[in-house]
Amino acid sequence: MLHSIKRSLNKGPFSVEKDFIRRWPKTPKVAFFGPPNVYLDEISQRFSIDLGVPIVSLSQIFSDVEQNTGVNPDYDHPFFKTVQEMIRADDPQALIDEQIAIKLLRLMPHAQEGFLLQDYPRSQGQAELLEQYKGGMNAFVHVSLPDEILVDIEESKIKCSDCNKVYYKEPIISEEHGVRIESHVPEDGHCDDCGSTNFEVGSDPQAFEAELTTYKQ
Numbered sequence: 001m002l003h004s005i006k007r008s009l010n011k012g013p014f015s016v017e018k019d020f021i022r023r024w025p026k027t028p029k030v031a032f033f034g035p036p037n038v039y040l041d042e043i044s045q046r047f048s049i050d051l052g053v054p055i056v057s058l059s060q061i062f063s064d065v066e067q068n069t070g071v072n073p074d075y076d077h078p079f080f081k082t083v084q085e086m087i088r089a090d091d092p093q094a095l096i097d098e099q100i101a102i103k104l105l106r107l108m109p110h111a112q113e114g115f116l117l118q119d120y121p122r123s124q125g126q127a128e129l130l131e132q133y134k135g136g137m138n139a140f141v142h143v144s145l146p147d148e149i150l151v152d153i154e155e156s157k158i159k160c161s162d163c164n165k166v167y168y169k170e171p172i173i174s175e176e177h178g179v180r181i182e183s184h185v186p187e188d189g190h191c192d193d194c195g196s197t198n199f200e201v202g203s204d205p206q207a208f209e210a211e212l213t214t215y216k217q
Contacts, residue, residue, distance in 0.1 A: 024051060028053055029117075029138050030138055030141060031120070032116065032141045033142050036150065036212055038143050044141075051116070058117065058120040059119040062083075062087055065080050069083070083095075096125045099132070101126065101129060105133060122214070127140075149177060150212065151208075155203055156168045156169055156183070157169075157203045160196050160198065161199065162198055163194040165192065167184050167186070169183060
């Protein structure tokens with residue numbers, strides 16, 4: 001599967017084929033979705049570059065509202081106070097009923113010409129809500145790998161203790177699924193991003209299991 005993804009990225013519809021770009025509206029709205037360890041970031045980032053739209057994190061936006069309301073003057077409007085109270089009440093249905101995600105998207109200048117979502121929707125209600133925003137989404141891209149491959153990736157992780165960059169100490173190979181992921185560790189023992197030599201186990205089994213359960217639900 002990863003080989004076909006790479007071929008697509010290098011010479012398929014994600015490259016310079018003009019007809020592919022023309023098929024999209026001027027303000028494309030796309031949601032990417034997948035389980036943990038599925039390389040969602042890498043694929044969606046390339047897609048975002050090719051379509052010329054920003055990646056928007058609604059989870060981060062909700063977090064910003066929750067943390068900054070009452071502290072940052074940019075969040076002084078009563079609307080943000082209402083949203084903060086709803087978030088702290090842990091009432092996801094209320095956020096859907098009040099169309100909070102849509103209202104927040106409308107407040108974001110950089111999302112008015114199209115956007116790409118990675119962390120939303122996560123439920124049927126959230127998905128249905130997005131269909132009410134400017135004619136609905138244009139595409140929902142589901143990226144997946146078999147569970148056993150996802151587990152192998154998780155168990156192979158090591159990370160830099162200083163910058164949290166993740167590496168893979170063992171290759172993950174599955175002839176059955178056509179998957180080959182090469183191991184990747186700094187040859188000189190220094191992190192590629194920050195130069196640190198401090199590495200630790202990068203796997204978090206509990207967090208991985210929780211994310212995988214949420215994804216399946």
